[in-house]
Amino acid sequence: AQKVTQTQTSISVVEKTTVTMDCVYETRDSSYFLFWYKQTASGEIVFLIRQDSYKKENATVGHYSLNFQKPKSSIGLIITATQIEDSAVYFCAMRRRGNYNQGKLIFGQGTKLSIKP
Amino acid sequence: NAGVIQTPRHKVTGKGQEATLWCEPISGHSAVFWYRQTIVQGLEFLTYFRNQAPIDDSGMPKERFSAQMPNQSHSTLKIQSTQPQDSAVYLCASSLDWGQGAETLYFGSGTRLTVL
Numbered sequence: 001a002q003k004v005t006q007t008q009t010s011i012s013v014v015e016k017t018t019v020t021m022d023c024v025y026e027t028r029d030s031s032y033f034l035f036w037y038k039q040t041a042s043g044e045i046v047f048l049i050r051q052d053s054y055k056k057e058n059a060t061v062g063h064y065s066l067n068f069q070k071p072k073s074s075i076g077l078i079i080t081a082t083q084i085e086d087s088a089v090y091f092c093a094m095r096r097r098g099n100y101n102q103g104k105l106i107f108g109q110g111t112k113l114s115i116k117p
Numbered sequence: 118n119a120g121v122i123q124t125p126r127h128k129v130t131g132k133g134q135e136a137t138l139w140c141e142p143i144s145g146h147s148a149v150f151w152y153r154q155t156i157v158q159g160l161e162f163l164t165y166f167r168n169q170a171p172i173d174d175s176g177m178p179k180e181r182f183s184a185q186m187p188n189q190s191h192s193t194l195k196i197q198s199t200q201p202q203d204s205a206v207y208l209c210a211s212s213l214d215w216g217q218g219a220e221t222l223y224f225g226s227g228t229r230l231t232v233l
Binding site for chain 2: 099102
């Protein structure tokens with residue numbers, strides 16, 4: 001069975017610094033997608049970035065980047081130059097690649113990020 | 118583009134009553150999903166439609182829960198005989214290209230269901 005684990009319940013950093021959030025996953029699938037989503041205080045869930053398991057290069061979007069370590073089943077999210085508005089709960093998620101008929105994303109429990117001025 | 122629209126934002130029902138939640142996906146998106154979020158269980162998948170057809174309902178409780186998508190512009194989640202443990206935020210999401218490579222889900226703001 002697939003499983004996603006985020007061990008950091010909450011993180012607090014000072015604005016403009018870099019933060020890394022951890023995520024490890026379990027799967028028997030050879031090909032899969034890994035995602036990070038952000039949930040703001042209003043409850044809105046927004047897609048941030050995705051990593052394809054067959055790609056060795058770490059994905060980067062804006063000030064978000066990933067640290068994908070496939071042998072360790074790890075997909076860390078790195079946020080550089082953090083801003084107050086980055087304060088949110090961050091979810092790691094995964095799904096099997098190529099299964100068009102499966103609707104499930106497996107989510108981790110989330111990490112609450114607080115950015116202090 | 119208004120995003121995924123869910124109504125109502127909040128719903129309070131008494132134990133044993135029925136609750137119907139509504140979702141309008143983003144226009145043109147062929148895949149529609151329902152998820153449930155609670156503090157204890159986190160984000161849980163419920164069901165998935167593609168081009169209005171039910172494809173995967175593996176997360177739906179077998180009793181009391183049902184979902185429909187009568188047309189491409191809306192989906193409903195119905196909970197019969199609601200119980201206090203059904204209290205949660207119910208999230209609808211849609212995707213333009215689920216299974217085609219990009220796999221991005223766009224979530225609505227959710228309906229907070231409280232069963233007294």
